[in-house]
Amino acid sequence: MANSKLIIGNWKMNGAIGHSELAKAIAEGFKELAAKNVEVAVCPPFTLLSLISQTLEGENVHFGAQDCHTVVSGAHTGDISATMIAEFGAKFVLVGHSERRANHKEASELIAQKAQAAINAGLIPVICVGETETERLSGNAVPIVLSQIDVSLPDGCNASQIVIAYEPVWAIGTGRVASVQDIEEMHQSIRGNLAAKYADAAKIPLLYGGSVNAGNAGQILSVANVDGALVGGASLKAADFLAIIAAAQSIVG
Numbered sequence: 001m002a003n004s005k006l007i008i009g010n011w012k013m014n015g016a017i018g019h020s021e022l023a024k025a026i027a028e029g030f031k032e033l034a035a036k037n038v039e040v041a042v043c044p045p046f047t048l049l050s051l052i053s054q055t056l057e058g059e060n061v062h063f064g065a066q067d068c069h070t071v072v073s074g075a076h077t078g079d080i081s082a083t084m085i086a087e088f089g090a091k092f093v094l095v096g097h098s099e100r101r102a103n104h105k106e107a108s109e110l111i112a113q114k115a116q117a118a119i120n121a122g123l124i125p126v127i128c129v130g131e132t133e134t135e136r137l138s139g140n141a142v143p144i145v146l147s148q149i150d151v152s153l154p155d156g157c158n159a160s161q162i163v164i165a166y167e168p169v170w171a172i173g174t175g176r177v178a179s180v181q182d183i184e185e186m187h188q189s190i191r192g193n194l195a196a197k198y199a200d201a202a203k204i205p206l207l208y209g210g211s212v213n214a215g216n217a218g219q220i221l222s223v224a225n226v227d228g229a230l231v232g233g234a235s236l237k238a239a240d241f242l243a244i245i246a247a248a249q250s251i252v253g
């Protein structure tokens with residue numbers, strides 16, 4: 001994905017009806033930027049998918065959900081399937097976010113099934129991986145993340161069907177960002193791992209996530225093999241999110 005960037009906002013469990021104003025402001029700001037080679041999406045909570053799909057109709061900003069079930073329909077109280085998400089016109093769905101791995105005990109095997117369900121529904125799964133602080137300090141961050149990748153990707157998928165987001169768990173929502181060297185090492189290792197499996201591995205977008213903001217986005221997005229960002233906190237303010245998009249544009253525009 002050499003000459004383009006993908007910026008995805010993860011709104012997490014934040015969202016009131018007023019967030020359609022946020023989506024509108026992002027769409028309008030994005031239009032004004034007239035960014036070339038930058039793709040943008042927001043991932044609101046399920047309850048806002050309908051509203052945001054209407055708000056973004058005819059706009060260049062895509063949207064997605066934050067999780068999906070492994071099957072299409074059935075007796076799964078409280079769950080939402082990828083097919084249901086796709087019906088709203090969503091493009092993406094996050095799977096395996098570290099908050100779901102930690103809070104809902106989601107393992108990589110389950111995440112591969114969710115990613116497959118997303119692909120079957122015509123969505124692009126954004127498959128999230130990342131090491132904890134203890135794992136980073138142990139010196140094993142790279143092999144740990146690569147083993148998450150080995151298990152979390154569905155068999156037989158191709159480059160155009162998936163996005164991968166590397167998010168060090170200790171950098172999420174903490175204001176601490178991995179160093180440029182660590183990001184570069186991890187993304188290069190992930191790319192190498194993918195190249196052994198996919199002929200078109202170079203085309204798989206590899207996003208970095210974890211405390212990306214308007215101030216650090218330019219530096220992070222300039223790192224080799226970083227094709228975009230998954231943004232939490234800074235995606236809840238239109239001006240901040242648009243500044244990240246502008247930083248992406250200044251790199252690829």
Ligand code: PGA
Pocket residue numbers: 010167171172173174175209210211212230231232233234
């Ligand atoms: P953050 O969240 O940008 O607030 O660190 C990123 C994420 O969890 O995707």
